[in-house]
Amino acid sequence: xxxxxxRDKLAFLLSLVPWLMEHDGATVAQAAEHFGVSPQQIRDAxxxxxxxxxxxxxxxxQHGDLFDINWDAFEERDEIVxxxxxxxxxxxxxxxxxxxxxxxxxxxxxxxxENAGSVTLARLTAKLSRGASAQPxxxxxxxxxxxxxxxxxxxxxxxxxxxxxxxxxSAGHRERRRVDPLRVESFxxxxxxxxxxxxxxxxxxxxxxxISNAVITxxxxxxxxxxxxxxxxxxxxxxxxxxxxxxxxxxxxPLLVDYIPDGAxxxxxxxxxxxxxxxxxxxxxKRLIASMPGVATVVAxxxxxxxxxxxAAAGAAxxx
Amino acid sequence: xAASSSGPRVPVEERLFSLVLALLATEAGLTKNEILSxxxxxxxxxxxxxxxxxxxxxxxxxxxxxxxxGVPLETVDAPGDAGNNQTLRYRIPRGAYELPxxxxxxxxxxxxxxxxxxxxxxxxxxxxxxxxxxxxxxxGVVAEEPVLGYAPRVRLRDAAFDPLNTALERHLVVRxxxxxxxxxAAREREVVPLALVQYQGRWHLSAEETAxxxxxxxxxxxxxxxxxxxxxxxxxxxxxxxGDQAALALADLEEIxxxxxxxxxxxxxxxxxxxxxxxxxxxxxxxxxxxxxxTLRLHYVDGAILADELAGFGPEVLVLSPPELRSAVxxxxxxxxxxxx
Numbered sequence: 001x002x003x004x005x006x007r008d009k010l011a012f013l014l015s016l017v018p019w020l021m022e023h024d025g026a027t028v029a030q031a032a033e034h035f036g037v038s039p040q041q042i043r044d045a046x047x048x049x050x051x052x053x054x055x056x057x058x059x060x061x062q063h064g065d066l067f068d069i070n071w072d073a074f075e076e077r078d079e080i081v082x083x084x085x086x087x088x089x090x091x092x093x094x095x096x097x098x099x100x101x102x103x104x105x106x107x108x109x110x111x112x113x114e115n116a117g118s119v120t121l122a123r124l125t126a127k128l129s130r131g132a133s134a135q136p137x138x139x140x141x142x143x144x145x146x147x148x149x150x151x152x153x154x155x156x157x158x159x160x161x162x163x164x165x166x167x168x169x170s171a172g173h174r175e176r177r178r179v180d181p182l183r184v185e186s187f188x189x190x191x192x193x194x195x196x197x198x199x200x201x202x203x204x205x206x207x208x209x210x211i212s213n214a215v216i217t218x219x220x221x222x223x224x225x226x227x228x229x230x231x232x233x234x235x236x237x238x239x240x241x242x243x244x245x246x247x248x249x250x251x252x253x254p255l256l257v258d259y260i261p262d263g264a265x266x267x268x269x270x271x272x273x274x275x276x277x278x279x280x281x282x283x284x285x286k287r288l289i290a291s292m293p294g295v296a297t298v299v300a301x302x303x304x305x306x307x308x309x310x311x312a313a314a315g316a317a318x319x320x
Numbered sequence: 321x322a323a324s325s326s327g328p329r330v331p332v333e334e335r336l337f338s339l340v341l342a343l344l345a346t347e348a349g350l351t352k353n354e355i356l357s358x359x360x361x362x363x364x365x366x367x368x369x370x371x372x373x374x375x376x377x378x379x380x381x382x383x384x385x386x387x388x389x390g391v392p393l394e395t396v397d398a399p400g401d402a403g404n405n406q407t408l409r410y411r412i413p414r415g416a417y418e419l420p421x422x423x424x425x426x427x428x429x430x431x432x433x434x435x436x437x438x439x440x441x442x443x444x445x446x447x448x449x450x451x452x453x454x455x456x457x458x459x460g461v462v463a464e465e466p467v468l469g470y471a472p473r474v475r476l477r478d479a480a481f482d483p484l485n486t487a488l489e490r491h492l493v494v495r496x497x498x499x500x501x502x503x504x505a506a507r508e509r510e511v512v513p514l515a516l517v518q519y520q521g522r523w524h525l526s527a528e529e530t531a532x533x534x535x536x537x538x539x540x541x542x543x544x545x546x547x548x549x550x551x552x553x554x555x556x557x558x559x560x561x562x563g564d565q566a567a568l569a570l571a572d573l574e575e576i577x578x579x580x581x582x583x584x585x586x587x588x589x590x591x592x593x594x595x596x597x598x599x600x601x602x603x604x605x606x607x608x609x610x611x612x613x614x615t616l617r618l619h620y621v622d623g624a625i626l627a628d629e630l631a632g633f634g635p636e637v638l639v640l641s642p643p644e645l646r647s648a649v650x651x652x653x654x655x656x657x658x659x660x661x
Contacts, residue, residue: 009333011389011451014340015458022460035457052337054345055358087341090418091458095390096489098452101445105436108474108518112435124429131423133390133416137489138515140566141474142573157468168594183469189521209598210591225469251546254477287591289660291632293652297659305660312656314635319650 004041011092012037016045017067018091020080028078039078046080053086099132100139108141112150142189149208150184153193156216157181162198165214167206171283175199179206180221183230194230196223205234234258241280244304246289247272248296255292274299282307290315335361336382340391344417349396349409352379383410389451392416419459430456430463435470443476444485478523478545481516483552488513491560493530497550498543501624506549512558514540515565519573520621522546526569542572544622573621577601582618582626582645585638592636615640627652 004012016035020026028046032039049067056065068084094102103125110121129136156163163181168174180196182203190207197204248256250273259277266275279285286308289296298305330338338360342350356362356375365375386393391412398407425433433456437449476482480496487494494513497506511527518524523545586593588611596602596616605615620626627648630637634653639646 005447006332006336007385007389008447008451008454010336010340010386011454013333013337014389014391015454019458019460034460034462035454048331048334048337052334052341052360054338054342055360059358061360087345089414090421092417092455093390093392093419094452094455095388095448097388097445097448098390098455101440101448102433102436102452104445104518105439105449105472105474106432108439109432109435109472112470112472120429120432124425124432127423127425131419133392137485138561138565138569139485139488140515140517140570142517142519142570154468168589168591170591172590174589181468183471185471185473187473188475188518207595209595212594212598251549254475286634287632290634290653290656291628293628293631293655294659309657309660311634312631312653312660315631315633315637316650316653316657318635318638319646 009045012041013045013049014088014092016042017049017082017088020046020049020082021085021088025073025079025081028080031080042080046074050074093133094128094131096132096134096136099128099136103128103136104139104141107143110143149211149214150191152214152216153181153184156221159216160221162217162219162221163195163214164217165206166212168210168212169283170287171281177204177206178217178219179204180223182223182225182228185234192234194234196221196228198222203228203230238280241278242282242304244277244279244285244298245274245300246277246296246298247274248292249273252292252295256288256296259288286311330361330364335359336386339382340386340412343393343410343412344414346411349411351407351409352376353406355379355410419455425456425459425461427461427464430461431466434463435466435472438470439472439474440476441473444482445476474518476523478548480525480545480548480552481523483554484513484516484525484545487552487554488516490554491558492554493556493558494527494552494554496548496552499547499549501547501622509543510555511541511543512561514561515569516545517566517569517573519570522625524569524573526565526572540568540572542569542576577619577621580620580623582620582642583615583640584618584630585613585615585640586633587636588612588614590633590636592633596633596637623648631656 012035016031019031019034023030028039028042031042035042046069050069051066053061053066056062064084065086066084067082067086070079070081070083073079073081106121106124153163163179165177165179166174167177178198179193180198181193182196183194185192185194191209193206193208193211194203195206196202247269253273256277259279260275261278264276266273268274277285282304285298285304289298289308290312298308339355342355342359356372356379357366357368362375362379366372383393393410393412396409396411398404398409401407434453437453440446440449484494493510495508495510498509499506510530511525512530513525513527515526516523517526525543525545527541527543529539529541583605584596586596593614596618597604599618601619603617605617607614618626623645627645630639630645630649631652639649
């Protein structure tokens with residue numbers, strides 16, 4: 001887990017105490033694994049808990065008013081044994097915002113095969129609302145489409161077999177591919193399958209809405225999650241990639257971040273941002289730019305400008 | 321700071337943790353003076369009979385931080401002395417603090433909640449999810465490893481999201497400049513937020529418009545966050561909305577989606593043919609005898625957004641109807657051609 005803010009640290013302390021009460025003698029390593037934090041974060045927290053407590057009748061934080069631990073077990077064996085408890089009996093409630101974040105996340109995922117439909121969603125939403133200290137805010141997310149393909153992918157992964165599918169890439173090539181499914185990723189309503197492509201003999205990313213005629217095969221998968229390194233970026237870059245200079249309205253920059261290479265320089269030109277994109281060919285570029293009319297313009301090279309102009313002209317010609 | 325002269329400085333989390341413990345342990349509540357003079361982290365800086373204004377401000381901020389975490393910190397007036405800050409008592413009632421005993425989560429449910437938390441990896445909701453997961457883990461349930469890895473993400477890149485979400489929680493009227501498609505200049509809007517919903521990948525605000533500062537019931541409108549082109553400012557408190565406004569907003573959008581229909585012709589074996597056919601609700605109306613062209617019926621919510629999308633397909637799509645969508649696509653293609661000529 002990333003850097004903790006003061007608020008995270010407090011939430012962590014209030015969450016850790018009830019867990020330690022239920023797991024007497026747990027080791028630092030077990031606690032770290034369960035909470036997804038480093039062993040040092042657990043040690044720091046336990047040391048703080050062990051000297052904390054309430055002012056008590058004397059207002060002086062007397063011994064019995066403090067938590068205490070078995071220090072020998074802690075220091076010699078990394079075991080956590082609480083020997084005195086103060087004030088806390090149970091896990092805290094969720095805040096309204098925390099419940100909101102989880103409920104909205106569940107709505108987004110409600111058509112995943114893991115989510116056994118609306119019954120699970122309604123039950124969990126009710127529990128989270130009741131377990132929150134105030135009414136969760138009104139934030140909602142439409143459920144994901146493409147449930148049928150997702151179900152097929154999950155089925156293949158569960159059985160450990162390859163998927164066979166038709167894939168039409170942005171250059172317009174349709175090919176039958178065999179894929180070992182590794183991970184499903186999404187950005188908003190765009191869903192992707194990342195897997196080992198037996199045709200290309202490499203990790204590839206497939207847009208779910210470009211997949212058709214997918215079937216489950218009998219062939220066992222040859223590559224598993226954990227054995228293959230999945231690059232952080234959704235799309236593989238290669239040294240042969242083309243660099244294109246574009247100008248884009250500042251508000252539309254977020255739509256392009258996936259195409260902008262690390263370390264690219266951006267400058268402002270007359271209220272627009274001039275930056276560099278990396279693309280493997282102009283087929284993807286012309287589609288992207290044509291879907292942002294007036295918002296993004298290719299500046300260079302001339303061949304890229306021409307590819308976009310031709311694409312748009314061919315589109316316009318259909319109406320003449 | 322002169323106040324830090326007495327003893328070592330206590331870390332923030334130790335002070336906050338001690339405050340929660342002290343207020344959980346007290347039935348009757350503690351006055352502000354009792355807290356500042358006795359609770360760990362405050363007492364070290366407390367000056368008996370002196371000026372504790374800094375410390376009092378620190379306490380006010382700490383109270384907000386603790387409440388933001390969902391800890392129900394409440395105040396109790398002293399009997400016969402209502403409204404007196406000096407005798408006002410603070411406490412955390414155990415029943416409102418603790419997760420109710422009958423709420424538990426199965427291993428499957430925990431797996432799902434872990435995935436739901438992963439959805440928010442940017443913006444303010446990522447911090448909320450992180451803290452929600454800590455509390456969930458407190459219950460000790462171990463999630464099952466899903467058979468397939470998932471990395472779901474909802475983007476929160478609209479700058480208006482955070483201020484609108486805050487206004488929504490606090491039931492505040494908001495003002496923002498809104499640029500409708502086809503209009504040259506943004507217009508200032510004043511509305512009462514009802515819900516924030518993401519529909520087809522875009523964040524929408526459902527809100528009621530105000531007239532002369534008063535909420536006009538039944539004038540529910542939908543605003544696209546990406547068309548809010550300037551700062552969101554919050555104003556007066558409005559009455560809390562009643563009912564499941566997020567569900568109502570999604571139903572509104574679904575109704576628009578149901579009603580708005582476009583007919584397009586796509587060339588077979590193209591990106592447009594595959595992707596538009598895979599779009600939710602698409603119906604195939606006819607196929608040319610030679611199989612080269614298909615006519616599809618699409619549903620949509622926003623004509624300007626659909627026109628952008630269809631323009632991206634270039635010559636692979638021909639819009640048949642409605643006429644305003646057809647002319648919007650032509651206009652976009654010609655614009656792109658001009659800009660790159």
